[in-house]
Amino acid sequence: MQRSCLLSPGCKCNEAFEKAFSYTPEEIINIIKDSGLRGRGGAGFPTGMKWEFAAKAAGEKKYVVCNADEGEPGTFKDRVLLTDSLDKLVQGMAIAGYAIGANYGILYLRSEYKWMLNDLNAKFNEFKNQNYLGNNIMGKGFDFDIEIKLNAGAYVCGEETALIESMEGKRGEPRNKPPFPVQSGYMGYPTVINNVETLCNIPYILEHGVAEFKKYGTERSCGTKLFSISGDCAKPGVYEMDLGITIREMLEMVGASNTKAVQIGGASGSTAGEKDFDKTICFEGFPPGGSIIIFNKSRNMARVLKNFIHFFEEESCGQCTPCREGTRRLKEAVDRIERGEKLSDEDMNTMLELAEVMKNSSKCGLGQTAANPFVDILGKFREDF
Ligand SMILES: Cc1cc2nc3c(=O)[nH]c(=O)nc-3n(C[C@H](O)[C@H](O)[C@H](O)COP(=O)(O)O)c2cc1C
Ligand code: SF4
Secondary structure (H helix, E strand, O other), rough: OOOOOOOOOOOOHHHEEEEEEEEEEEHHHHHHHHHEEOOOOOOOEEHHHHHHHHHOOOOOOOOEEEEEEEOOOOOHHHHHHHHHHHHHHHHHHHHHHHHOOOOOOEEEEEEHHHHHHHHHHHHHHHHHHHOOOOOOOOOOOOEEEEEEOOOOOOOOHHHHHHHHHHHHOOOOOOOOOOOOOOOOOHOOOEEEEHHHHHHHHHHHHHHOHHHHOOOEOOOOOOOOOEEEEEEEOOOEEEEEEEEEEEHHHHHHOOOOOOEEEEEEOOOOEEEEEEHHOEEEEEEOEEEOOEEEEEOOOOOOOHHHHHHHHHHHHHHOOOOHHHHHHHHHHHHHHHHHOOOOOOOOOOHHHHHHHHHHHHHHHHHOHHHHHHHHHHHHHHHHHHOOO
C-alpha cells in the first residue's frame, strides 16, 4: 500500500515541538524505542537505543548529525525530504538534541546537493526567526542550532566514522569501532548520527503516537519507508510504502512488466530474481535500503554487475587490504567476462572465496558488502555470463 506519512506536508512544527517538550528526554527515548523505529540509512539499527547510548554517554558537549550524504547508486529519496519536508527534519534533529542533551546539530550534505545550500541556510534562518531553532526554543529553555557541512564527493564518507573524519577536516577514511560515535564521535564528543529519513519519522511518531506508527509495516520493521525507484518501469520516482510489501506488489505499483531482476538497497544491496518476487521488502526479508533499480528481460546482468564492481573499486578508500585488493581482483574478473573470456570453475571458486574474505575481514561496510552483487548476480543469472 502506498502511504504518505513522510511526504505529506500536514505535520506542523509547533505541534510536534509542543508534544516533545511536554515529555522528559527519557520519556522521548522510551517513545522512540517503543515505536520500533529502525535507522533508514541501511543498517536498520534501532533509533531509540542509539539515542539512549548517547544520552547516557559522558561528555560536556554532544552532537546530532544528520547523514545527508545519499551516495548509494540509485538513491534520491533524501533529496526529496530535504527540499519538501525540511520542517520534519529540523524537528527530528532538535528533538534528538533535546533527548540526548545536545545543543548542536550538523547536516552533512552530499556535495552533489551543493545547489541546495543557499536555500537550506535561508530556511534555517527562517526557523530561527520563528524560534524553532536557536536560543530558548519556543520559550522552553532549550537551545539548538544546525550548521551545514559539505561532503567533497566520496561515497565512503557516508559511512558514519568516515563522515566524522571528513567533518573534522581530515581525509574521509573509516575509523576502527569501538569506540562508536555515540561514545566518541565528532571532536571526541558523543554523537548521534541518523539518516535524513530516520529523523523525519520523529515528529510523526510524537504527533500521531506509537500505535499509529506501528499500524504500518511488520512486527520487526515498523512504519513506512521511502524508496527511490528507477530503471525499467512506467512510473519511476520516490514512493512511500509499508515495510513488508512484496516485490511483486511494488512492481505492479510502479508499472513494471517483463521484469528480470530487482536490485534492492543499491550496489551493496541484494538482487532479486523472478523466484524472489513474492518475498517481502523489510529488515527480516530483502533489506530495505533507499534504492530500488528494476531491470527488464532485455538487460544483460553481466553488464549490470560490471558497473557495480567498477563503482566499488573506484570508491574503496584503500585503507585495508581485503577491500583495496579484493575490489581490484573482482574488477579484473568482471572485465575478463566482459571481454568474452570464460572463467574456469577454479577461477570462480577463488572469487567466491575472496568474496567471503572481504565480507569477514574488511574494516567497514563498503568492503564488507562490495562482493554482494558478484555473489548474488552470478548465482542467480549465470546464463548472462
Ligand atoms: C560505504 C557506506 C556508505 C554509507 N552511506 C550512507 C548515506 O549516504 N546515508 C546514510 O544515512 N547512511 C549511510 N551509510 C550508513 C551509515 O554508516 C550509518 O549507519 C547511518 O547514517 C546511521 O543512520 P540510521 O541509524 O538513521 O540508519 C553508509 C554506510 C557505508 C558503509
Ligand atoms: S573496507 Fe574499503 S572503504 Fe572500508 S576502510 Fe577498508 S578499504 Fe576503506
